[in-house]
Amino acid sequence: MKIGLNLLYLRPGIVGGTEAYATGLIYELKKRLNSESLWLFINKETKEARLFTNLDIKTIVCPIPAKLRFIRYFYEQFILPLQIKTKKIDLLHSLGYIQPIFVSCKSVVTIHDLNYMNIGEYMSPLRRNILKYFITRSARRSDHIITVSNFSKNQIVKTLNIPPNKISVTYNSIKRRPDLTLEFDILAKEYNIKKPYIFALGSLSPHKNMERLVEAFLILKKGRKFKGQLVIAGHIPKMKDNVDSLIRIMGLKNDIVTTGYVSDLHISTLYKNAEIFVFPSLY
Missing domain, CATH: 3.40.50.2000 (Glycogen Phosphorylase B;)
Known part of the structure; x- marks a missing residue:
């Protein structure tokens, strides 16, 4: 089975917890899958940050910057599905709230929370409405949803009208690195x-x-x-x-x-x- 990870949202050093989530997941999947089974679809910022260059993982660099959201959304919805089909990906996991609405394989999306609903006053109306559109459709089109807490699961069920059995809660992990300290x-x-x-x-x-x-x-x-x-x-x-x-x-x-x-x-x-x-x- 070929598993693809959609990392087009990732802005190293900026997105915070969702970067730690992605990094931890990739390192753990790497331990369990062979080099032909895991494929990363990354953006220009992730390539420049050299986040995963030390791992023997198939990587497709998509020539877009995540900071230009409209370009990223367009690429994610129209170009990424073609790449998924060309690479014969069996399962696509989108780690940053949004997945391609139309994709040729099984799909899982991680929706960490519904912050655009609860702290929407800190966003422009345009961005809030775009997130509402894509996250709602991603939740409904995906085969399964992962979220990080029962609170978020309940919000997704009530707000997006998603069946509870379509959502799995996987709590965020910690890095057990007692040796990782500096003077x-x-x-x-x-x-x-x-x-x-x-x-x-x-x-x-x-x-x-x-x-x-x-x-x-x-x-x-x-x-x-x-x-x-x-x-x-x-x-x-x-x-x-x-x-x-x-x-x-x-x-x-x-x-x-x-x-x-x-x-x-x-x-x-x-x-x-x-x-x-x-x-x-x-x-």
């Missing part, structure tokens, strides 16, 4: 981090709720006299002015570190040396 002094120098610190992992996108975390940190500094820093690691989008302005207005520029995207090695080290980890995400 803290190296990291401290690179990002200007000092102990003690509170660690948060997530992008500065509005639904990650980092503004409220900054406000809570100010209360901790002034009310509880906390002497340490707040370290936020994760993608910094272009529209990040609210968090930056808040940090500046509150006079916390020297107390809050935003690192941007960091590698697994750095994340592991930040976890290990933190006083506490906080996860304030709204969704």
Whole structure:
């Protein structure tokens, strides 16, 4: 059997948890399948990031950038199905919410959540409606759906009118790599981090709720006299002015570190040396 993985959505260092999901799945499938059974369909960004070049896996580089969503959607719906047919793929698994609506083989789609419904105010109306269109049709046209929690499953059932027996819940895994750490002094120098610190992992996108975390940190500094820093690691989008302005207005520029995207090695080290980890995400 030939299994194809649709990774056209993947923007290394930007999509966050869905990148970790894809990477973990690919490494585990690689252990269980021979080199002829697994095929990756990747975009230009994934090729340039050399994410999977150390694996002996058949890879088709699709000449499109994921950041140009309309081009990606067009390619995914009209060109990818032709490639699937040409390569005689038996099962296509689309890992990023959307699959080709018309495809010649069995198909599975991973719908991590319905964030476009629950935090739609943070998206443009056009993007929200496009996601609604493609995700709804992907859910209905696929042979099976995978999601990451019972909460998401229930939302998919109720919102998209999908039978519960068509959906499987597979919880996100963790990387068991106790050896994957760096000397803290190296990291401290690179990002200007000092102990003690509170660690948060997530992008500065509005639904990650980092503004409220900054406000809570100010209360901790002034009310509880906390002497340490707040370290936020994760993608910094272009529209990040609210968090930056808040940090500046509150006079916390020297107390809050935003690192941007960091590698697994750095994340592991930040976890290990933190006083506490906080996860304030709204969704």
